[in-house]
Amino acid sequence: GDSVTQMEGPVTLSEEAFLTINCTYTATGYPSLFWYVQYPGEGLQLLLKATKADDKGSNKGFEATYRKETTSFHLEKGSVQVSDSAVYFCASRSNFGNEKLTFGTGTRLTIIP
């Protein structure tokens, strides 16, 4: 079945540092890929997505590129802020059959001033 593997946390960075959170997937065909963010005490919010190979999703300074050759969708940000502290989830959705999302285990990010 489909699966998503993401970098284990927690990750702690200083403000203005460069961020990478790794995510790889296994799926039938070419799934759509997502990054969701969960701020403390809140539900998940869609951060960005990419629906086909070589697409780049971007939002709020975050970027991720759909790499078919490495089955990856790594999340990056050039300069993190304290307000980026949250849990980040990578997810995939197969384009065959059902609409179910497969989630990674989440990566907790803490940014220190």
Add this chain to the structure above:
Amino acid sequence: NAGVTQTPKFQVLKTGQSMTLQCAQDMNHNSMYWYRQDPGMGLRLIYYSASEGTTDKGEVPNGYNVSRLNKREFSLRLESAAPSQTSVYFCASSRQGRGRGWQTQYFGPGTRLLVL
């Protein structure tokens, strides 16, 4: 526009008690989902409803039942709660369709459930 709403926000149950978690969306979405979130395990799908009048099991359906009351509402019922059901429960919804642009799921704020 409230999006996806869930009630209650927090609940404590004793083993064997029953309860229903409520979820509603005002985005005219066809599909709705229930997930549970446990530490170190990400989100796991309990049940989903592709459209009004249909429900299907997800990854971890045992111990739960669901009802798609109408297009807006999708409830999750625990008939006899167990400590293993202590978790945070999230409801989500999405538009239905085969097009790539219709796949985004929107989540509610969650219900934190503690079973003693």
